[in-house]
Amino acid sequence: MMQTKQILTAFRYGAVVAGVVAVCETAAADRIPLTIEFPPPLSMGTPVEVNVPNLEPTGVAQRRAPVMVPENTINLARNKTVTSSDEWPIIGELEYLTDGIKKGDEGYYVELGPGLQWVQIDLEKPSELHAVAVWHFFSQDRAYHDVIIQTSNDPSFETGVKTHFNNDHDNSAGMGVGKDLAYVETERGRVVPVGGVVARYVRLYSHGNTANQMNHYIEVEVYGVPAE
Numbered sequence: 001m002m003q004t005k006q007i008l009t010a011f012r013y014g015a016v017v018a019g020v021v022a023v024c025e026t027a028a029a030d031r032i033p034l035t036i037e038f039p040p041p042l043s044m045g046t047p048v049e050v051n052v053p054n055l056e057p058t059g060v061a062q063r064r065a066p067v068m069v070p071e072n073t074i075n076l077a078r079n080k081t082v083t084s085s086d087e088w089p090i091i092g093e094l095e096y097l098t099d100g101i102k103k104g105d106e107g108y109y110v111e112l113g114p115g116l117q118w119v120q121i122d123l124e125k126p127s128e129l130h131a132v133a134v135w136h137f138f139s140q141d142r143a144y145h146d147v148i149i150q151t152s153n154d155p156s157f158e159t160g161v162k163t164h165f166n167n168d169h170d171n172s173a174g175m176g177v178g179k180d181l182a183y184v185e186t187e188r189g190r191v192v193p194v195g196g197v198v199a200r201y202v203r204l205y206s207h208g209n210t211a212n213q214m215n216h217y218i219e220v221e222v223y224g225v226p227a228e
């Protein structure tokens with residue numbers, strides 16, 4: 001009797017494991033490489049030295065494999081509401097972040113005040129998210145300090161916060177030491193995988209850059225599966 005029970009349990013366990021494996025394989029098979037439309041590069045003029053201790057070597061971003069996403073993934077951030085720690089930008093409007101225009105020229109970026117600032121996008125519904133793409137500014141060689149990308153279902157980011165990217169190597173922003181590298185901005189921005197996290201809000205921090213103390217954004221895209 002005992003033996004039969006054990007065998008049955010083992011059989012059930014095996015069936016469950018096989019089922020899970022099958023589901024995972026299906027999910028992986030349905031994934032496609034995320035396609036992102038990159039704007040044309042801008043001629044940079046005289047190269048400027050970018051001096052930060054944790055800088056990513058040149059060209060690494062270009063060689064990175066695309067993020068694999070479900071087929072029905074779209075940019076959920078398009079035309080969504082943006083708020084910020086700096087409600088009154090120095091140049092431009094917060095709406096520029098989600099207007100779909102990714103040009104590097106004057107007139108297409110918003111400039112926020114100096115110091116640590118954040119921008120936040122309300123996706124309106126908790127959604128399964130796979131990647132966040134950000135373009136700060138790419139008409140000059142520069143790296144932004146303390147780039148931190150988080151998601152949460154709490155608009156105040158006090159609870160349930162997940163950090164997906166953090167290059168604050170000395171914890172000056174107070175959100176923990178970040179292991180990600182600083183990077184020189186290009187027309188390819190930065191695409192950060194967020195692993196299917198379910199969240200309504202996306203928040204991005206920065207603390208000036210290697211050229212000046214200001215914070216800039218041209219566009220932020222949040223790729224995910226639209227909520228039902």
Ligand SMILES: [Ca+2]
Binds near residue numbers: 095096097099100
């Ligand atoms: Ca824009």
Ligand SMILES: [Ca+2]
Binds near residue numbers: 145167173
């Ligand atoms: Ca720092």
